[in-house]
Amino acid sequence: MNPCFVRKYLYGDIPEETGGSTEQQPTSAAAGWPLWEVFIRSKQGLDHKHAGSLRAADAAMAIENARDVYTRRQEGVSLWVVESKFIHASNPDDAESFYTPAEDKIYRHPTFYDLPDEVKHM
Amino acid sequence: MQLHDLEQAFQDKIDQETKIEPRDWMPEAYRKTNVRQISQHAHSEIVGMLPEGNWISRAPSLKRKAILIAKVQDEAGHGLYLYSAAETLGTSRDQMIDDLNSGKAKYSSIFNYPTLTWADMGAVGWLVDGAAILNQVMLCRTSYGPYARAMVRICKEESFHQRQGFESLLVMSKGTAEQKAMCQDAINRWWWPSLMMFGPKDSESTNSDQSMKWKIKRKTNDELRQNFVDMIAVQIKLLGMTLPDPDLKWNEARHHYDFGEINWEEFWNVVKGNGPCNKQRLDARRKAHEEGAWVRAAASAYAEKQSQHQQKVA
Numbered sequence: 188m189n190p191c192f193v194r195k196y197l198y199g200d201i202p203e204e205t206g207g208s209t210e211q212q213p214t215s216a217a218a219g220w221p222l223w224e225v226f227i228r229s230k231q232g233l234d235h236k237h238a239g240s241l242r243a244a245d246a247a248m249a250i251e252n253a254r255d256v257y258t259r260r261q262e263g264v265s266l267w268v269v270e271s272k273f274i275h276a277s278n279p280d281d282a283e284s285f286y287t288p289a290e291d292k293i294y295r296h297p298t299f300y301d302l303p304d305e306v307k308h309m
Numbered sequence: 310m311q312l313h314d315l316e317q318a319f320q321d322k323i324d325q326e327t328k329i330e331p332r333d334w335m336p337e338a339y340r341k342t343n344v345r346q347i348s349q350h351a352h353s354e355i356v357g358m359l360p361e362g363n364w365i366s367r368a369p370s371l372k373r374k375a376i377l378i379a380k381v382q383d384e385a386g387h388g389l390y391l392y393s394a395a396e397t398l399g400t401s402r403d404q405m406i407d408d409l410n411s412g413k414a415k416y417s418s419i420f421n422y423p424t425l426t427w428a429d430m431g432a433v434g435w436l437v438d439g440a441a442i443l444n445q446v447m448l449c450r451t452s453y454g455p456y457a458r459a460m461v462r463i464c465k466e467e468s469f470h471q472r473q474g475f476e477s478l479l480v481m482s483k484g485t486a487e488q489k490a491m492c493q494d495a496i497n498r499w500w501w502p503s504l505m506m507f508g509p510k511d512s513e514s515t516n517s518d519q520s521m522k523w524k525i526k527r528k529t530n531d532e533l534r535q536n537f538v539d540m541i542a543v544q545i546k547l548l549g550m551t552l553p554d555p556d557l558k559w560n561e562a563r564h565h566y567d568f569g570e571i572n573w574e575e576f577w578n579v580v581k582g583n584g585p586c587n588k589q590r591l592d593a594r595r596k597a598h599e600e601g602a603w604v605r606a607a608a609s610a611y612a613e614k615q616s617q618h619q620q621k622v623a
Contacts, residue, residue: 219403220609222396239459240393242402244605245612256386259379260466279332 222271223249225256227263235267243268323524328454331397339523343453344398346525348405351391352416354384355409356590360424361433369427376473377430383470387463394455410595412582417441419506421584428481428488428495434474436496436503439541442467443533444507452524475544482548496545497553504568505576507534535565542566 220242226235238257243249249268258266277285293299302309310318315334322329329335358381365381368374392402408414419437424430445467448460481492508514508530520526528536538557545552556569578584 219401220605220612222393239390239462240396241389244608245615248608248612255382256389259382259386276332279330280334 220244223253223268224271224274225249225253226267226269227253227257228265229263231264235265238262240271320522323452323522326524328457329452330454338519339453339525340398342520342523342525343456344395344400346520347391347395347398347453347456347459348400348408349415349417351388351395351405352409352414353420354388354391356416356420356594358384359590359593360420360422360586361430363424364427364430367427368430373430373477380434380470380473383466387459387466390459390462391456394453394459397455406598410591410598412591415580417506418576418579418584419502420590421579421586422498422502423586425498426491426495428478428491429499431474431477431481431492432495432499434470434472435478435544436474436499436541437506438467438470438474440503440506440537442471443537443540447526447528447533450524450527475548478548478550482550492548493550496548496550500552500554501571501575502579504534504537504571505579507531507537509573509576538566538568 221244222240223243223246224240225238227238228235238253241249241252241256243252246268250266253266253268257263289295316336319329319333319335319339322333329339361377361381361384365374365377368377392405395405396402405414409416419440424433442464445460445464449457449464451457451460478492478496481488484492511529511531514530521529542552542557542559554569556567558567560567579587582588
């Protein structure tokens with residue numbers, strides 16, 4: 188594949204050149220605040236789920252901003268924030284070789300097995 | 310793979326209703342169109358706070374004040390969702406904000422009209438947010454994943470904006486003669502600019518065809534505008550008010566309302582920066598950005614100091 192047609196991003200949804208890394212650029216108002224990914228637990232017993240992202244100078248500010256931006260209507264009881272640069276993602280170009288091997292292993296699903304009706308719930 | 314193969318594979322995905330995600334290959338024009346549209350949308354939310362912010366301190370009751378504050382806060386939030394979505398396409402937030410402040414980037418022209426009376430808060434909620442919602446509901450199904458997800462969140466919050474506007478007008482429409490007159494006056498002034506929010510006619514719109522093919526948009530400007538007219542023409546009757554269009558009339562054959570010609574000269578004038586409030590809005594944004602500079606710098610300096618402190622402790 189001609190590389191000039193493909194942009195490779197390293198940080199989840201965020202292009203690497205704007206990943207908000209404070210290591211690459213000094214923290215200053217001009218360079219902008221780092222980007223954070225926000226995860227919300229909507230109620231006790233459920234997983235934290237990715238909600239979106241925001242910019243903040245540090246983790247405490249990221250949590251406070253996430254409260255204001257993503258939970259104005261009681262959407263959550265717990266928040267996680269993680270700097271976007273720390274998220275590593277699989278490469279979409281590899282998706283075929285990476286995920287399709289599971290496709291022909293239908294015996295991993297319960298419906299693969301034909302059982303007599305007398306076996307009611309199994 | 311050659312470029313045209315990649316483009317074909319991309320179009321196939323769109324045709325099969327597979328969403329496009331940030332790390333997927335996409336044509337440069339698709340990326341650019343989305344950056345333009347999403348950032349304009351974000352700017353509209355941010356500038357859209359100004360005409361309503363104008364009335365927060367003069368709301369007629371504590372209840373109306375709390376509602377208005379909540380609505381303006383939602384708009385800030387919607388701007389932030391959208392800036393994040395645009396950033397996934399490789400543009401930076403600072404760049405987008407600079408483009409807004411320099412006047413290079415556009416935002417919805419509707420916010421270049423003034424909010425002259427309290428009734429305008431109702432008319433903006435009902436008509437302006439009503440028009441925006443039609444567009445936004447369509448965009449919940451747009452082909453670019455992060456944009457669609459932001460729109461789903463926005464639409465959930467937006468419906469209160471329109472309802473509170475209509476309810477506020479409904480109260481005025483049952484009030485004193487002065488209140489009724491104020492209600493009608495606000496509707497008269499906001500009706501035509503609201504129709505202009507859907508953009509140029511399909512026959513004049515340069516972006517429509519390709520955007521439909523890429524499923525960035527799923528309805529044309531004229532289709533959305535017609536939906537809006539049909540909706541409002543019915544709701545106005547509940548207010549006992551009228552829309553300022555002598556040509557507005559139910560067309561039995563089309564099963565739609567016919568309506569008069571929009572003043573396109575006014576439309577293009579406001580787009581080009583000559584609306585009643587273009588300068589005032591941009592000045593307000595620039596002032597807020599400049600006067601907030603020390604806050605941003607202080608937060609960065611504090612974060613830097615904290616992280617150095619932590620490194621020392623570790």
